[in-house]
Amino acid sequence: MMKLFTTYSLTLVLFVALLWGCTKEDGPCPSPAARTLLVYMGADNNLAGDAWSNIGDLVAGLRAAPGNTHTVVYLDTPQGNPRLLEVTADGAKEVYTWPEQHNSASPEVMRGVIERVCRDYPAGRYGLVLWSHGMAWVPSTATDYFTRSRSRAGDGWPATKYFGQDDTPGPRGYLETEDLAAALPDGRFDYILFDACFMASVEVEYALRAKADYIVAAPTEVISDGFPYGDIVGELLAAEPDLKAVCRTYYEHYAQHADARYRSASVSLVRTSELEALCDLKARLWSSALAHDPAVFADFDLAGVQRLDRYRRPFLFDLGSIVSRLETMGAISSAEGDAWRYQAARTVLYEAHTPVFFDLAIGECSGLSGYVPVAAYPDLNAYYRTLAWTVHDQQVDLSNTPPRNN
Incomplete structure (x- = not known):
């Protein structure tokens, strides 16, 4: 799929960021909003290109999004230090850069990012997108289970992704299920959307039952293009988001895809109070x-x-x-x-x-x-x-x- 974010627009965004930063250290912060959406992109791996494409989609989608909201992206890629971007219909503007590289698949790092965003972008409600690689509840040490069968390892399929992998500066880091639960505050988010493979695992969602009212996730893999943010970010920012509509949009985006190779998707919406x-x-x-x-x-x-x-x-x-x-x-x-x-x-x-x-x-x-x-x-x-x-x-x-x- 063609994406909207180009090298030129990235350069322009980063230039504008020099003129338009906002943190507790650097100046006044935004006024309290109706909702803040945090997109946590653990892209310090082979998904970095997809991350920038999705940020471009967010920019496009925000042109029709509700006002009095904040969309903030935490971005960790192999290039440069981790950073925070405030995303608006005008572009993605860098508002904070960490002084050194760190492991985005660390509960301490994730907890710190959430605390910073909630401090600098206060809101009545918060939504969270967790974007990275993922493998349900299975521990990262179980590598013997991560081998494709020969019949399922052929070429021609699009790439897929799973949650919580950081490749640099090394060693490779992962967020295990208990670490992810420890990183997320209880009751802060009214929904969590996993843009990652296999995270509609009952074992994972039960572990996160106190972390959000609703969880959107896929029980299968997720094609690395991810969710169609241009079509769903407006709903994600709504005061009362229609999460069924978000799921339906994601499903139809792939089920009706022009390229037959991409017609693969699964998605579910879980009410955590029933788990x-x-x-x-x-x-x-x-x-x-x-x-x-x-x-x-x-x-x-x-x-x-x-x-x-x-x-x-x-x-x-x-x-x-x-x-x-x-x-x-x-x-x-x-x-x-x-x-x-x-x-x-x-x-x-x-x-x-x-x-x-x-x-x-x-x-x-x-x-x-x-x-x-x-x-x-x-x-x-x-x-x-x-x-x-x-x-x-x-x-x-x-x-x-x-x-x-x-």
Whole structure:
């Protein structure tokens, strides 16, 4: 796709920034606004070009955005030191540059950026876009799981992205799930939008349930072009944003794309206040399944559920598909399955997905991915048991459940 931000316009923006800065150190700050939108771009990796393209899209979209709002971009790329940009319909203006490079995939850095933006751009409401690479809840040490299967590693597909990777100055840094939760203040944002792969993971969203009222994310990969900011930034800045419309715009942008290679997308809108009830119900259903068969998870047939990643060793599966499979197996009752679907509908307010993501067929998608602690993945299981989503499951050690004797 053609983007609006050119080398010339970037040079002009940075020149204007010398004349038009605003921080606590340098001068008076903007008046309190109705909303401040922070776009946190962890682009100190191979996504830097996409970051500048998306900033250009923000500029274009702000020409029709509500007034009395602030749009601020934290930008960390391989070129130069991290900086803050205030974005308006007139361009992106640099308002602060950190004196040295730092790790944008650090909870301390993220926390400091949020504090600075909320201090310098006070508002009645705040929205947050988290933009970078991402890999759901899976720890960065689980590199054996990040290998594409040979059939899914072919050329011709657009690039995709995931959350929280910083490549320089080194060593490479990542934000693990617990670090991300620690970095974000409780109750500050009314929504979080993940422009990153795989972040509609129930394990991640449960960990962030106190951080925002709503979360927009994709359970699959996200094409590196990202969300169509020119079309959605006005809604993101609204006093009462229609987040279903944001999701729909993102989905249709790719589902109806002129280039058939780009017709791949999934997206969901989650109401975080319902995640606690979903977790409690999951614990009851999992206990019922284990009572029916103590080896139900250890021996779980992963081929029988909808996968949402394209890796050689799949680890992200549709959460609704897992429950349906347990019901089909007789491990949980139809009444328990119905209870799950009722609570899931209260939690996931919007879901849309294309029939395929590149070469991965998506026959069903509930809007949230989940993990099954099978015996074949003992290394992942050990980390999985540390996640808040599993806290009610600690009465049973799922990873060590003995395989069924045939």
